[in-house]
Amino acid sequence: MAEQKLSTILSLHFLILSLYASSFAIAGRVVVPLLQSYEIPTFKSIFNVTVYDTSKYGILQLNNGLAQTPPMGWNSWNFFACNINETVIKETADALISTGLADLGYVYINIDDCWSSAKRNSEGQLVPDPKTFPSGIKSLADYVHRKGLKLGIYSDAGIFTCEVRPGSLFHEVDDANLFASWGVDYLKYDNCYNLGIEPKKRYPPMRDALNASGYTIFYSLCDWGVDDPALWAPKVGNSWRTTEDINDTWASMTTIADLNDKWAAYAGPGGWNDPDMLEVGNGGMSYQEYRAHFSIWALMKAPLLIGCDVRNMTAETFEILSNKEVIAVNQDPLGVQGRKVQVAGTDGCFQVWSGPLTGHQLVVALWNRCSKAATITAAWEVIGLESGTSVSVRDLWQHKEVAGDAASSFSSKVDPHDCHLYIFSPQAAYRSEI
Ligand SMILES: *[C@@H]1O[C@H](CO)[C@@H](O)[C@H](O)[C@H]1NC(C)=O
Ligand SMILES: *[C@@H]1O[C@H](CO)[C@@H](O)[C@H](O)[C@H]1NC(C)=O
Ligand SMILES: *[C@@H]1O[C@H](CO)[C@@H](O)[C@H](O)[C@H]1NC(C)=O
Ligand SMILES: *[C@@H]1O[C@H](CO)[C@@H](O)[C@H](O)[C@H]1NC(C)=O
Ligand SMILES: *[C@@H]1O[C@H](CO)[C@@H](O)[C@H](O)[C@H]1NC(C)=O
Numbered sequence: 001m002a003e004q005k006l007s008t009i010l011s012l013h014f015l016i017l018s019l020y021a022s023s024f025a026i027a028g029r030v031v032v033p034l035l036q037s038y039e040i041p042t043f044k045s046i047f048n049v050t051v052y053d054t055s056k057y058g059i060l061q062l063n064n065g066l067a068q069t070p071p072m073g074w075n076s077w078n079f080f081a082c083n084i085n086e087t088v089i090k091e092t093a094d095a096l097i098s099t100g101l102a103d104l105g106y107v108y109i110n111i112d113d114c115w116s117s118a119k120r121n122s123e124g125q126l127v128p129d130p131k132t133f134p135s136g137i138k139s140l141a142d143y144v145h146r147k148g149l150k151l152g153i154y155s156d157a158g159i160f161t162c163e164v165r166p167g168s169l170f171h172e173v174d175d176a177n178l179f180a181s182w183g184v185d186y187l188k189y190d191n192c193y194n195l196g197i198e199p200k201k202r203y204p205p206m207r208d209a210l211n212a213s214g215y216t217i218f219y220s221l222c223d224w225g226v227d228d229p230a231l232w233a234p235k236v237g238n239s240w241r242t243t244e245d246i247n248d249t250w251a252s253m254t255t256i257a258d259l260n261d262k263w264a265a266y267a268g269p270g271g272w273n274d275p276d277m278l279e280v281g282n283g284g285m286s287y288q289e290y291r292a293h294f295s296i297w298a299l300m301k302a303p304l305l306i307g308c309d310v311r312n313m314t315a316e317t318f319e320i321l322s323n324k325e326v327i328a329v330n331q332d333p334l335g336v337q338g339r340k341v342q343v344a345g346t347d348g349c350f351q352v353w354s355g356p357l358t359g360h361q362l363v364v365a366l367w368n369r370c371s372k373a374a375t376i377t378a379a380w381e382v383i384g385l386e387s388g389t390s391v392s393v394r395d396l397w398q399h400k401e402v403a404g405d406a407a408s409s410f411s412s413k414v415d416p417h418d419c420h421l422y423i424f425s426p427q428a429a430y431r432s433e434i
Helices: 086-098 136-146 172-182 204-213 250-261 287-299 315-321 324-330
Strands: 009-018 023-033 072-075 108-110 150-156 186-190 218-221 239-241 272-274 304-306 339-344 350-357 361-368 374-379 391-395 400-406 409-414 419-426
Touching: 072 150, 086 108, 086 136, 108 186, 136 150, 136 172, 150 172, 172 204, 186 204, 204 218, 250 287, 250 339, 287 304, 287 315, 287 324, 287 350, 287 361, 287 419, 324 419, 339 374, 350 374, 361 374, 361 409, 400 409, 409 419
Parallel strands: 072 108, 072 304, 108 150, 150 186, 186 218, 218 239, 239 272
Antiparallel strands: 009 023, 339 350, 350 361, 361 419, 374 409, 391 400, 391 419
16 A cells, blocks of 8 residues: 555664663664554663563564554353354343443454354355354444444364364455455454464465455464464464463463463564463452453453453452453553563462553562462562662552552562552652653
8 A cells, every 4th residue: 555654664762771880871773664653662761671571572563553452352262162143242242332341442242163154155155154143244243333342253274163164274365355245353263173284374374365355354363372473473463372272270371371471572562472362250260360360461461352251240250350450551552561570489489470561660460379378579670670769559459559659679468379460650750861
């Protein structure tokens, strides 16, 4: 497109403070051709840039204009698996509106596997299952669009989906055009029955087909982390799964959080690491564990895709999913993935996770993965703050300020498996330098 300035040159300024000498050093003026007008974050004087390595931030880009912040919405799989139909999808859309969750940003209604008939029709097209989706997908897309929501669908970069419906491998152009003609806004693209062809070969054809359809569609790669997609998928999709499927257990959630953490430096506006959808509200974890799950997913800039039955949530589930302050961490426009910065205690289960936010703030999580309550401490050098920086600390679950002028560390007693989440705001003396 002519108006797209594909050769836009942005100059990126890196200002790195030498914290030892307390003096500024200009590390370099780097000129890189980028396809999109965002800048690599400059943490300037506040943060130790080694802690928050963003050297890979935005180096590869799909550039379809989507995913400037992680996607938010709902997906049918974690609660309903194959037991879906158009009634459930419509009622979920209604519930997202009536509960207020849509207004908080949960706008994608994503249908997972099992929407399609077992066979393509005589023209080789995918067909919605006439028993469960008798009105068709276009009608469903129109329904959710009328409510200001977006519709997602599912297919597979293989010859079948995981539930053995037709896959899109070698049918990319037909299927992308069909999805576009229905008004689909999001495609989750799975990895079953892949004939042993490497993901790097199977995922780009659907990118190109979606792009050629002319309809802007969020492209969510689900190759379960095979071949380390963070290294190549940012120019293929808007998000890429980094792990196998989550399940509704503490063991699964913690394992996945750790695996996803490895790729933090690669996330950024336009493309996100995806540690899989939320299990909050499905019953397999405690309130504290779900709060930890939601806190860490938000801090990691993960897609926030609700996986429970939103037509029937408990008050606790709703409280977690509707926490505006935690959602704001996830949707912060800086788009730098927070990361695990310290482990202590037996098996490293006293953990500090943190990440930079706009406004020179930090999000800090104190996460107790042990089975006894413990005091966990975030020391300034660990979270990348210069020693002596005075910060105010706001607790995002208690919704109040808990310290006005912490100066070298901050500690809190955390219940077993719980996670406290805070915003640290450096005080005026530092702000004035910026
Ligand atoms: C910055 O953080 C890195 C990694 O944690 C650490 O090795 C280094 O000593 C820190 N630098 C300063 C100046 O604190
Ligand atoms: C649609 O699916 C839901 C959830 O599995 C089920 O409770 C309901 O009976 C189904 N409705 C129809 C009409 O099949
Ligand atoms: C197709 O890709 C080009 C180049 O990245 C991008 O500018 C355009 O917005 C894309 N179009 C669609 C429909 O995704
Ligand atoms: C859930 O995930 C954990 C950790 O990855 C795994 O050990 C366990 O087998 C999974 N459970 C089920 C029921 O799939
Ligand atoms: C609503 O959820 C509760 C558990 O929280 C469950 O016992 C009940 O059967 C559900 N109701 C419906 C209509 O699904």
